Amino acid sequence: MAITELPLNGNNKPPGHHLNVPDEEVSTTCVISQKQGGWTTFPFVTVTLMGLTIAASGWNTNLTVYLIERFNIKNIEAAQISNVVNGSSSFFPIVGAIIADSFLGNFFVVSASSFISLLGLLLLTLTASLQSLRPQLCNKALLETCETPSQFQFAILFSAMTLVALGMGGTRFTIAAMGADQFDKAKDQGTFFNWYFFTLYLALVIGITAIVYVEDNVGWGLGFGLCLGINAVGLAVFLLGKRYYRHIKPRGSPFTNLARVVVAAIRKKKVLSVSSESKDYYYGDISTENKLAVQGPTSSFRFLNCAALKNEAHDEPPTESWRLCTVQQVEDFKSLISIFPLWATGIFVSTPIGIQNALMVLQALSMDCHLGPHVNIPAGTFLVFTLLSTAISLSVMDRYLFPIWQKLARRPLRPLQRIGIGHVLNIVGMALSALVETRRLHKVRSHNLTHQPNSIVPMSAFWLVPPLAIIGVGEAFHFPGQVALYYQEFPVSLRSTATAMISVVIASGYYLSTALVDLIQRVIGWLPNNINEGIIDKVFWLLVVIGCTNFAYYITCAMFYKYKNVPNPGQKFETVNGSSS
Incomplete structure (x- = not known):
């Protein structure tokens, strides 16, 4: 099952259900007229998605650099804060999905979350524009002159980050479910998701390249101001489409x-x-x-x-x-228990990715980021290579790999198989990151730059692209595979929430990566604030060991797991009295 085919309709009904609901049930489920739903809503949903995604990626991707350059926060500490923010923004989607499905509905959650992120971006823009809201710029040549932020400045900064993380999390999956609710036919839902993911990745690329470039080369105030304006446009367009949306009423908490x-x-x-x-x-x-x-x-x-x-x-x-x-309620609960061990393995796939993303920005800051003699690529922009790799891989897999597999194996590539391939590619990517860092440290030592924290190592930052690309291919396998598995195997009443479970995996990975980096920094000492004095390559090799151990655990869980909704050939349905179907 491809990720673009997942029918994330929040009301958990099969396609076409709106046309079959009796008149007396319509009032308790949704309010429908000939002008509501369908492709009329598509421009409103996609423009909203693009605006909110550009705004979110524009500030979030470059947050580590902003904390270092404008708030004089030490490198590793800045990366840790960025990881916590990423973890929070990845955790909130599951909360938003539960609230939308159970209590308030998708429209209210998307509207409120967009407004919350707008307030957060306003505060973030003020921190970049008003000198009183941030410390004096640090003289990199004289580290002792660096001024630490005051408690008031920290309060404003963390309030801003909390609000934008809440807003980003509340819209990430909810707007996808709301978009799918506008269609009755599975074919239309599939087409919608094709355009949804295309819009999502396009917006991410724009935010990571254009907005980050403005922040690094023109000004942080202007960059965050653009995010603020784009977020406002997205919210305005979303509200303008209210009369055209099909509003699905929540049906209580499952x-x-x-x-x-x-x-x-x-x-x-x-x-x-x-x-x-x-x-x-x-x-x-x-x-x-x-x-x-x-x-x-x-x-x-x-x-x-x-x-x-x-x-x-x-x-x-x-x-x-x-x-x-x-x-049925008992069996639903059992299905959650049985899938939990497999779900837990996803956390230890996301953890190395979170650490790699944080360390990659620090590595790029110390390397030559020039593309040709005149173009300097911002350090935060290098994450775009993971996105491009994932987007290209998804397209190739849907068009070529999966059909070829279907012909050769005479059955589709199962979700557990896709996740397993993602595990392997993740391990390979971490091993390659270790080799690249070993080469960077060799350059540092050969040019006597070990004790010069702000020096540029004579090594192109584009050496970071191959491991990032491999991680991107791995994500194209294991993240959609996990979404497909959860949607397929979760109880019907929880399927809308199931599609957001991947965000909990990502959030847990970011939180765990923060704790692991802190442990390594305090106990082992491999990660000093001057990464030229550290041994980050050993950190990546540690992640390889963790990945291999987790993969062995995953294989064990997968061997014992039996699909509930897609039974294996010859599999029987076992009951307490020994009967089978």
Whole structure:
């Protein structure tokens, strides 16, 4: 399943469901007229996406450089702060998705998040424009003259970063779900996502190149001001399209049902034996015909089955409560437990990427970033090579690799296989980063630049491109593979939230990378603030070891995992009474 084919409709209904909803149900689900939804909304959604993405990538990509140059924050500390901001902005999408699906709806979450990011960018622009909101510029020749920011300046800076991270996180996945909600047909949803990802990557490239160039070569105030203006345009266009959108009303939190399973299982923990008879379990309000087709609860995590067991007097007549759940609710909870080990392996894929991104900016700052005699590439812009590599790889895989695999293997490339390939490429990319850093350190020592923290090493920064490109190809495999796996295997009631689970993986990776860098800096001493005195190549080799260990754990989990919704050939559906389908 390609990432561009994931139907992220927030209401978790199959394509065409809006046309089949009875009149009495329409009022509780969505408000539809002939003028709402469809391709009329496409320009509003894509322009909003482009504006918000350009604004977000414009400030976020160059944050480490801004903290070093304008707030006199030490190199490693600046990279750590940037990682925390990236982690937070990657964690908030899951919160936004839950709030949108369960309580407030997509339109409100996107609007509010866009406004919050606007306020954050206003504060960030003020820190770059008003001297009173930042310390005096540091004389790099005399490090002792560097002035540290005051508590007030830090408060304004961190308030700005918090607001923009909240705003960016609240729109990242929610706007995708809202865009998909405007279409009934799977073909239209697929076309929308093709354009969605094209727009997303185009906006990222513009932000990382054009906006970052303005910040580094014209002025930080102008650069952040452009982000502020573009964010405002995106929000205005989004609000202008309100009358044309199809507004899906939230249907309550699906997590309540999962919580019921835990509570009911705990309350019935004294049940000595769990019945193997299907008739002893509660299936909810379904017809007799459908009830006959429903299998009893599976034998995995058998202790949870008592949550759906009708063996107590006060369970009659059976009703959903915090003491009795349906079999489907129990099975949904089991599916989350079974997929959690695989989900955890994604964190240790994102962790090396977070460390590499942070260290890459510091490496580029110490290297020759010229492209030809006149063009100087900003250090933060080098991340664009990962994006380009991912975008190109996705296109090649969808058009050539996957069809060829389908013909040769006579079955599609499964999500677990795609994720595994991504693991391997991630390890290769880290090993290549270690070799590049070894060469850079050799140049540092041969030119006696070890104790000169702000010197430029006579080595082109374009040596960083090959490992970044390999990491990009790896991302094209494992991130879409993870999204496909979660969407496919999560309970139907959680599928909209499932598509945002990848953001939690990324956020956890950034947080863990921050903790790991801090541990390495404090305990081992491989990462001093002057990276020319450090041994970053050993850090990358450590990441290779972590990656190999994580890959071995992933292979073990994948071998024992059984697809729930795409069963393996010959796989049987096992139930507590031993029957199979």
